[in-house]
Amino acid sequence: MRQVTPLTEGWILRHPDGTGDALPASVPGCVHTDLLAAGLIPDPFLGRNETEVAWVGRREWTYETELTAGAGPHEQTDLVFDGLDTVAEILLDGRPLGRTRNMHRSYRFDVTGLSGRLTVRFASAYAEAEAVRGRLGERPGAYAEPYQYLRKMACSFGWDWGPTLVTAGIWRPVRLERWSTARIARVRPLVTVEDGVGQIELAVDVERSRVEAPLTLEASAGGVRARARIDGTAGTVRLRVPDVRLWWPRGYGEQPLYDVELTLSHGDEALDAWRRRTGFRTVELDTSADAHGTGFTLVVNGERLFARGVNWIPDDVFPSRITRERYRHRLEQAAGAGVDLVRVWGGGIYEDEDFYDACDELGLLVWQDFPFACAAYPEEQPLRGEVEAEARENVVRLMPHPSLVLWNGNNENLWGFRDWDWEQGLAGDSWGEGYYLGVLPRVVAELDPTRPYTAGSPWSGSWRHHPNDPAHGTHHSWEVWNRADYADYRRDVPRFVAEFGWQAPPAHATLRRALPGEDPAPDSPGMLHHQKAEDGNGKLERGLARHFAVPEGDFDRWHYLTQVNQARAVAAGVEHWRSHWPVCAGTVVWQLNDCWPVTSWAAIDGDGREKPLYHELRRLYADRLLTVRADGDGLVVAAVNQSAEDWRGTLRLRRMSVDGAPIAEAAPALDAGGRTVAVVEVPVELLPDGPGEFLVADADGVRAWHFPAPDREIPYPRPEFEVALAPDGITVTARTLVRDLLLQADRLDPGARADRGLVTLLPGEEVTIGVRGWKTPDPDTARSALYCVEPTR
Structure with missing residues (x-):
């Protein structure tokens, strides 16, 4: 029987020019984590240390260990690397075994009967990428870094949510395999x-x-x-x-x-x-044309799905640090938020088996991008052969997983060619189209005909339509956030929204850890360094000003309101699009997770803490959802029922004044069949008249609110509420209307977690908020960590 010997011990790391002492090296691992362990670089996640370690990605590095393949009962001995990041030469006692240039592949070398010093010499990814660019010519991209010139995790070169920490190392396991x-x-x-x-x-x-x-x-x-x-x-x-x-x-x-x-x-x-x-299941992708355009609906075991999705980025900029337990926890968080689809985004990696195992067990559908994102990719050698080789290996590697339901050719590159001024500048040079419409669909059709393939996200299905046409195929909604208010989500009904989102800073305790010694402000040095989006703070400010009076000099208030705005923005989109099922067949929120502490679109921050958006997703992605939407000059309540059971009963509608007084009420019947949306017209006498009134709809513990004006125009009363300790948490009782109450549990203790996020209460209503990890419960301390919307002064 084949014998396997892991090679995890005895590795050292050195600079190949011989300068400096050899360091103990962890395998799997990377240069940055070894330098961190040796205390030779500061933590790049803290403060502005990222810039102080930029030199690491510009140097060459060498890993070494003693290898004894030796003679034995087996006829052959292979040295197997599951992952090398990225451009490397492998030598045994100075004898070349081979060269590698792809982070996304494994490698095998015959070392039968050989022993000696095993050396893995890594070139600088920058040097390699710049050399390929010099041979093949300049290609446009969303960022200045040369990530499209080699097969490496693109976001290690930085992104609008990620640091520039260009890694090198033996990032996946290495072993000897002996066989006969x-x-x-x-x-x-x-x-x-x-x-x-x-x-x-x-x-x-x-x-x-x-x-x-x-x-x-x-x-x-x-x-x-x-x-x-x-x-x-x-x-x-x-x-x-x-x-x-x-x-x-x-x-x-x-x-x-x-x-x-x-x-x-x-x-x-x-x-x-x-x-x-x-696991046994069938999967289809229905892209047939209809009266609304071209659909994009996943069908599993014959059941048509509205996909409740999130986009996944690498959970750490140093992916070798992601353990099986960490994958499981993060994906359990996704499942706990009602998510049923995780899109593995194309600027990252093909994740480890542990990721897909957890998705199999949790029932999370996986949409897998091939690793291409936001750039024109050359199609000549040496890249073309590497692309096909990695695709063939990873398609076969991931085929056993029933959770994997869709292969996707790229992220935003077809769109970029059409809209980002690439076409004229390329002047006929290759840019990746041959991968997405040629190589990749051919590989998938040959090796994995059981799963559908789509050429890109967004993609309308053919060049006959604009790549990001909301009426055809997948759509990325980024006019909202970049230029428009989130109310504009309600202007159209895309067939499938594969990306959309809104930024907010991470949790308070995450900021405190990441910015040691800094008194944070929106524009303080550390906060600005941990904001990677172009004009990110400007977009936050403008988005906030459309709804609230922006607090001046009150960081805690700014922090709370930006998190409220993030949750409300995503809610505006999901509620609207879910209410239009089956025309719209899915939403994939950008994004679930972060790879370091940063202001971003994530629902879970870089330290693993849930933002208010995370808890809002639990409401938005529940089987049953109520939402109020405009319909001509009036309003309707859409009852979204994604469960298999019929939802029948009474819908309680109340028109109320913001001072808590009821104005009118009605109780129409509710009848939403399984997997359907029912629409109930709001009677004219219940329509709110001006910013001092609102509508609330209730059915079977599910609630929807409709406020007809932005908060800055609403004459809210000063919020009054009582706080009392409850078993494993607190109970808050409202004496007035209390809108978007939030307990920031990490202000009680960095390890504390609350079991819910934003909640709005009518006068006399109460809510119990569970809290884990709070060492010394006290109602006054709890009150200091409670925030809610306040009247405009």
């Missing part, structure tokens, strides 16, 4: 289901050391076994599993997973084994 006669080189599992019968076709490639040896394959899953012979270096074994239980997205059913085992044998001797878990 033959080994399993690749398994391509095609998993389908039809009429309750699951079918698994395992296409197996083998590598042989003895050509003449007869080989057999034996596979099992769900209590079923099958055998096949290997002729040459390839074979196929098929399993038919009767009465399989279907794998469903969360909220639609359970997530049964089946163990699949494959053994390669020579006679009675087992030579190698392959084991994975998979």
Whole structure:
């Protein structure tokens, strides 16, 4: 049987010119984390230290260890790297074993009988990228850094939410594999289901050391076994599993997973084994034309879905630090917010198996971008061959995962070609179209025909329509935030909104940790350094001024209001678009997570703390949602029912004054069938008359509010409420209208977490807020951490 020996110990790191002492190195890891561990660089996440470590990405680095492949009972020994970041030369006792130039691939070298000093010498990613640019010519991109010239995580060169920390290192595991006669080189599992019968076709490639040896394959899953012979270096074994239980997205059913085992044998001797878990389900992408344009609807097991999604970026700018437990926790946070789809964005990486395993278990659908983002990518060598090789490897690697439902060619590059002044400047040079409309769909069709492919996000389906046409395919809504108010989300109904969002700063405790010694202000040095978006603070200020009186010199108030504005902005979009199902078939919020402490669009900040947006997503992505929207000169209440059960009952509508006095009330019937949206007209006598009135709608514990004016025009009463301790939290009782009450639990203790975010209370109503990690509960301290909307002075 193949023997595996991890190579995790005894590594050192040095600069290849011999200057400086050798440092202990962690493998997997990267240069930055090793320098941090040795105390040779400051934490780049703190203050403005990022600029002080910029030199690291400009230098060459060498990893070394002693390797003993040695003689033994096995015929061959391979040195296997699961990931090298990025341009490297591998040597054994000075003898070259090979060169690499792609972070997204694995590499294997025959070291049979060899021993000696193993050296992995990394070139500067900058030097390599600039050399490729010099040979192939300039290509436009959203940022000045040369990330499109090599196959590396693009956002390590910085983004509008991320630091510029250009990494190098052995970022995924490395090992020795010893084997004899033959080994399993690749398994391509095609998993389908039809009429309750699951079918698994395992296409197996083998590598042989003895050509003449007869080989057999034996596979099992769900209590079923099958055998096949290997002729040459390839074979196929098929399993038919009767009465399989279907794998469903969360909220639609359970997530049964089946163990699949494959053994390669020579006679009675087992030579190698392959084991994975998979699930049985069907997936389609309906892009048919209709009266509204061109659709984009995911269909799983025949069920048409409104996708409740979030965009995922690498959870750490140093991805080797992301553990299985960290993946699981972050994805559990996503599931806890009602999310059922996670889009792995194209400026990052193909994530580790642990990510997809967690999605399989949690019922989170995965939309996987190929790693291309916001730039024109050359299609000549050396890039073209690397692109196809990485695509082939990763498509096959991720095929077992039932959570993976969509391959996407790129992020915003088709749009960029049309709208970002690329076309004229390129003057006919290649820019990536051949990847997205040629290489990648060909690879997916050949290797993974069980899953749909789309050429890009956004993409209208063909050049006959603008790439970002909201009526066709996927749409990115960035006029809002960049130039327009979030009320403009309600102007149209895209078929599928794959990106939209609004910024807010991270939690108070996150800022305090990230900006040591600084008294933060919107424009303080550290705050500005941790704001990477172009004119980010200006957009925050303008967006705030449309709704609130912007506080002058009161950072705590500014911090609270910008977080309120973020939650309200995303709510405006999701409520509107969900209410127009099935024309709109999904929203993917930009973004779930951060890779460091920063002002950004994330719902969970760089220290893992939930912003108010996170808790708002739990309301917005719940199976049942009420929202009030304009309809001509009047209003309607849309009851969104994404559960399978009918939602029937009474809708309580109340027109009220902001001083708490009821003006009029009605109780129309509510009847929303499963997976449908019901619309109820608001009677004329319940329409609010001016900024001093509002409408509230209630049904079965679900509530919607409609205030007809921005907050700065509403004559709110001064909020009055009482605070009392409750078991594991506090209870707040309102004496007046209290709008967008928020307990910032991290102000009580950096480790404290609240179980809810913004809540609006009518006079006499109360809410209990659970708090974990609060060491010394006290009602007065709790009151100091409570914020709400106040009347304009």
